Amino acid sequence: MNRAQLAPPPAFLLAGTHSGCGKSTLSVGLMRAFRNQGLVVAPFKTGPDYLDPQLHAVAAGRRSWNLDGWFMDDSGLREGYAKGSMGADLSLVEGVMGLFDGADAVDFRGSAADLAKRLGLPVVLVVDGAGTGGSVAATVLGHRRIWPDLDLAGVILNRLSGERHFRLQEAAIQAHTDVQVLGYVAKSKAWKLPERHLGIYRPHEVEGLEGALNGLAADIGETVDLERLRGLARVPLAVPALPLAQPGELPVALARDEAFCFTYADTLDRLERLGVRWVPFSPLRERLPEGVAGLYMPGGYPELHAAELSANTGFLADLREAHARDLPIFAECGGYMALSEALVDLEGRAHPMAGIIPGRTRMTERLQSFGYKKLKAQRDTLLCRAGAEGKAHEFHHSVWEGELAAPAWQMENLRGEGGPEGYAKGNLLAGYAHLHFGAQPEWAERWVARMKLASNRSHLLPAD
Template sequence: MIPGLMISAPASGTGKTTVMLGVLRALRDAGLAVQPFKSGPDYIDPAFHRAASGREAYNLDSWAMGGDLMDAIAGQAAQADIVLAEGSMGLFDGVAKPGASGHGASAELAQRMGWPVVLVVDVSGQAQSAAAVALGFARYWPDLPFAGVILNRVASPRHERLVRLGMEAAGLPVLGALPRRGDLVLPERHLGLVQAVEHPDLERAISGYATFLRDHVDLDALVQCARAGRNYGTAPLPKPPAQRIALARDAAFSFTYPHLLEGWRRAGAEVIPFSPLADEAPDRDADLVWLPGGYPELHAGRLAAATRFREALCAHARTRPVHGECGGYMALGEALIDKEGVRHQMAGLLGLVTSYAQRKMHLGYRRAELRLPMPGFAAGAGLRGHEFHYSTILAQPDAPLAQVRDAQGDIVPETGSCKGHVSGTFFHLIAEDQGDG
């Protein structure tokens, strides 16, 4: 069994991603093979984890995934020396109603896998009181393994002494104390962090985080806190929707969960990447063209001008399936209106028209029951996924693909659609639904 830790925090914005990247690189530099995981439906952080660790990072999600699938994905750590998982939001934050195996909280994952929690605590604006916050997190679930805390945004040596006094009184180990530094911030945009491939100098940034963590965190003590509490399973990963899959892959189309691609390849499928932004055509012998989500709204002009890509895509769709998720779905539509109100012609394979000039946030887990088949799944199949975008539907004239509900069980209007061999969803597929519990 491989020992692991969960890097989490009381809330979003406390610096856990910076800590995660710095520790990943510092341990890698020390000669350890470190396997990263991300709790929850995040498409961006795993690419940063991969850059820092040199290993593919995988999502683990107790709302969207059954226990067997989570165990199978965790098995990707088989050849690692240590596991580091990064939490999402606050440690105990999840949805109200349980899903496939839980509520989606990072604490559920840490408890299931037996990974002790390292809590990153933003201590700005408080001193000994920070210990009360940390103690509440350490005791909220008495059987949750808890390793200790890393103090972040420490203002001065005096401030650090006072915070440490509080932690000592509460019996909480302090594994490190990070001075406040304004440059330790990853750039962001409306969906969160910019993508790893777009970072202006990612390698220098990660190396800087590693140096900072080595200087201010007891990495040896951190590693000693890691524990292995569970044998990972051997259940199969999700099966491929086709044998030869042409996968759009560039700055506009990059949001595909790594466990899906790993499952496709492991089952013998051939995944053939191509770039719509470079006006590349999908492989002419592909059985399926798959357009993931991403940021097509930032590249709508280039996509509209990519005639070679569009013509080849339309030719493929006359006889073989094409599927798009979120941004990929929008690119399959008739038009995309950018935030300045400029209308850009898309592939026209579906009648969908979306607008970023009329912004509305769509965020949350999705549970879908297919009304029509889509690649890899028959009509009637249940799917679990996640939706996050700011576009508004102006037209969606084609047949609805699915009935879609949120985590509460309420129906949402983003049904996806289907026309001929072409289908699309606003949610990003995570797993086939195996029922609640």
Template sequence: MTESFPPGLMISAPASGTGKTTVMLGLLRALAEDGLKVQPFKSGPDYIDPAFHRAACGRASYNLDRWAMGPDLFGAIASQAEGADICVAEGSMGLFDGVASRGLSGFGSSAETAQAMGWPVVLVIDVSGQAQSAAATALGFARYDPDCHVAGVILNRVASPRHERLTRLGMERAGMPVLGALPRRGDLVLPERHLGLIQAVEHPDLDAAIAGYAEFLRAHVDLRALRDLARAGAIPAGGLLPTPPAQRIALAQDAAFSFTYPHVLEGWHRAGAEILPFSPFADQAPDPSADLVWLPGGYPELHAGKIAAAGQFLDGLRAHARSKPVHGECGGYMVLGAALMDKQGLRHEMAGLLGLVTSYAQRKLHLGYRQARLLSPLPGHAPGARLRGHEFHYSTILEQPDAPLAEVCDADGAPVPETGSHRGHVSGTFFHLIAAEGV
């Protein structure tokens, strides 16, 4: 059984850092300004970009992930495009970048997402330091996989009219349509920190920045041609979005706790769960009537002193944990622990509900997909359940005296030491949950 979806396209690139996010945001805003209902998507496990997408076009953006999601969940998330006029998806990393071992539906590349949805790909190519040679890159991407349709390119960071003319000559020889050429501009860069872009809520003037991107694209990109490229695909009919782990969920939401996948929250809402937001950053305690407290990931290391001094929040968290479950992901997990060392090496006392001690003074990158088999319950999942998620942080474990929550491996099945842990009603993981296997 299949369902038809609105026409769409994938904005991708040969590699990270080419400027595809600013192109994506400008395109979303320009199409919305033209009166279209635009449904944004993000290919892969990124949890920062979707918030920027929503700011650009006013519609929630969802992750589509061929490694972590089975066909039913993938279809259910794609179905969020109902009522839209056009879908625009942003790729992650390079177009064909994925993992070595097949996941629930594929290897996790943006090319797989585009193929599953029937979307053509527009490549954003950084032509800095080259001219006609950029066409060889474009041609290689177009021919690498005949099932992935690369429909055209947008040239980015063009240095001069002569540079543009030479680059276009190369693309013409390769038979690659040029949909636009963006002159080099230093102000078209989103602020970044160690986990990538800053959060949308932290941008000092995000709406004005996105409006500027849209104006820039209108001046240098053929928006009508881009719209005409969009194609409607057909994918397997979807199942259900993730079900809520409790009826009343107190969810930490602020600048320190913000990394929750949109499809997870949408599933909770649709199933009738009550989401009770609170801000640890503002020293708010979780609602005492909640059945579950959920601390998402975020940037607690940037606010460790303020969190350590948030007495009402910490006391409320401890009171809840005496009789009801508390779960934390990544940054939320660290806050549930005994202490967090910031990048200067200062120790900040956390909730103490787990024995975990982490440090940002000893930085080490932990990045990649995770597959887990639960050894103990996690809210909404019984022991033995197999989960898929993603981990991305720079913290180092100094102490972890509690029982492991799960057996955790990377995408290729190699064990990783960040197993999560549990004590009493409290549990935590370093990975952000995307889906349960079989969903």
């Protein structure tokens, strides 16, 4: 029997009490520890995160999937789990921020707790125990009681001073709660992932990452009961059996390098199931592939590579020619910036970009927009008709300078604040909005249909 057709594997969700408690570091350490035991580990991330999944992929040795309870309904979550866990022995789902932090502070929609409850996953809570003793029991008890039907199955204590500190906190938790204490990680051995303005660094930028992961895994194995932790895992509720995605026949260029790296596994897989064959290339170093039926330019870090991107004049010329030929182009955030007239860095230097969209982007020192967004299409676009409503996520430090010539969306946050955003004209759709097609699968279908139509009409770059 093909491993991909086996029953879905058991899973647990590793959550934290708050951002910065060490949840991400412990997640990748556990993934590597289980992998080093010979298990095939399927990694997942709660919420709209692009960076943690890249570390997951290195630690676990396979692609990480996002499971987002605000974007996706229950069937979508189960389908996402089925796709991402194929052929695995165990799944580890990393939470987001604190256990109950999500789109709503009252019903916890979109939080790690919400995801665990809807999929029927046991939760293991990471608690930063530094600087406290018996009071840690109150922290665990509060997390246990706020949603009594949530399966808070275990706790791992992080950044402790040593064995004695652990025994003190373990005794307090055991005396006042029914939550298992699975072990701890000492502060002296707590390796920390380096961070910058959009979060952690990408794997290739972290020096000595493989050695650090193996060292972290070994340390965790000494003080965390991995066997008992694995024993807590359960198969999620009503997960469907799905076939593996097979790349299709429709060639679509995919911008993929250090500057353009923010993609969801679900998006790539979903488009493959609709007939797309991805053609990856580097906008920093290569020309646009010839003979493609469309182009996807995701977000990333174009601001860190603005000079190199600007110097690749061949690629920028290809973009202009492709747009003139009405090649379907979908660009998110970083891709949107590359299609503007210029990208202005923090030093005030203006780096010429493709110049397809009137206006330019300017980097700032602070976060300009963050969080879930509601969309309403202002005109017919590559993905939907005017008036269509959808969901998105924003996370960027740049601002748009110039008139919005053909705004794609009316975009609002969950408080109803917002305004026009993006650009839509012909077969070009670009904007700051990051989309998850699990929330609006029909948009993916329309995108593919538009690319097939363009391909049939020979609206392609000329072949040699």
